[in-house]
Amino acid sequence: MMHLNGGRLVAIARKEVREYRRSRFIIGTMVVLPLIFMLDPMITIFAVGPTARAALVARAVGSTFLLLLVVPAVVPATIAAYSVVGEREQGTLEPLLTTPVRREEILLGKALASIVPSVGIAYALFAVVVVCAHLFASNPTVASTLTEGPHILAEALFAPLLAAWSIWVGTAISARSSDVRVAQQLGSLASLPPLGVTALVSFQILAPSVALAVEFGLGLLALDVALWLVVSAMFDRERLITGARAQRADGTGGGPHGEVRRIRRTGGDDGGRSDT
């Protein structure tokens, strides 16, 4: 059973937020990317004429929806990709790992700090687009289509789930990377695959429905949980410091002919994972 210390988790999250606030790159990412992904939907929905057919409205709303969901996928990926390799570059990883903090607390603290602003921005953008559609769209069905149950449900569910996916993928890449820029580029790319389903909806290959939203949401949730387990296992103190995992006492995976023997680590404060 994993025992997390809330104080340490919040301390990591607070530290991350303070660092973001003072990083031009991260602030830039959080401001510029959402603006770019909001402008195109605005143009699309305002371009729908007052007499446009329902299919055209649905397509415009679908593409709007897809672009709005890129934000919670891409923004946290960029931040998460910095999370471990950035610590390594600053030389802060070693002091951090020699404190009593658990790896799960580090991971969750970092995730919390990037998921909250990312999802907040995603919801705010959706709200802005809906309000603008209500006030300024020449076709009144655009606003009502945007606020249909499946769309609201999908936005509410997918934004945090996509953000979680991006965070775990970004963190996994960051943990194995030695260069911040490479990690951020790979993280951004790796965050996009789950958007495939929303793209199918946008291009009307799949019909939006509450059932589809729930099914896709559950699928994403399962992926997020699986990724959390993988990333948590990857976040091994020794691997983060040296790039290599501790060898087992039986010599498997050791040096030539297994002559490099390392102590097998079992039990301990983290339920038996190697995290001395």
Next chain:
Amino acid sequence: MRTLGTLIAPTAGSAVVARIPISAATGAEIRQRISIMPENPGLYLRLTVQENMELFASLYGLRAPGARIRRALEAVNLAGRSGDVCGRLSKGLCQRAGLARALLSEPTVMFLDQPTSGLDPVASRGVHDLINGLRERGVTVFLTSHRLEEAERLCDRVAILNTRLRSVGRPEELRTSLFRRSLVVETAAPVAVPEAVFSSGSGVDSWTSEGTTSYVLDVADPRLAAPNVTRALVAAGVDVVSITEARHSLEDVYLQLIEDDPEARR
């Protein structure tokens, strides 16, 4: 140091840190009692000194850490700079902030990796005073350094590594294990018959001359031999300038160890 700091599993052997044997089960317990300052102090450069301290106070689970943070910063004369962003501090100030962070949890064992690296002599002296203060308070300080005079000044026990562990012990023990004790005699003029003056009767085992008026005498006990040699020199009508016991530095010890070990010379 990383192994003792529970970051890397030992490949062989055993170790005890803060009276706790290192194992998978004791990692968290050891980390609660130790602190490490790497050569790069590892501060969050976008955070202020105070914010860095608050973060680590939380990670160590310190409740109401204000007083502790203040004490740690005062110990390194940094209390007046607590609001400064670490990225704007000089290397010396960063080093002091790193030390303050290491002091924060009031550890029983501190690992300091080259704590005076890149510091000017005044700042280095400040760090040395701090380390001496910690030692007096009963904190075990594990120091790594390339500066052997620093190790000599600060350390009760010294381990010399070159690829592998070459020797470990108190500096004096290392000296006596490698070098014979000797007296260095300076005279105003050359001694006419040195073999008569530096006889075994005065406690001198052997002697060599270094220049015309300087002699190195191998002795078993310098405190016993020095008065005998002085009397013999005076009796022989020689003006004595000085008689001192030869002091071998840790650097001499290191060089001797390397010279004695063909593997280390490779």
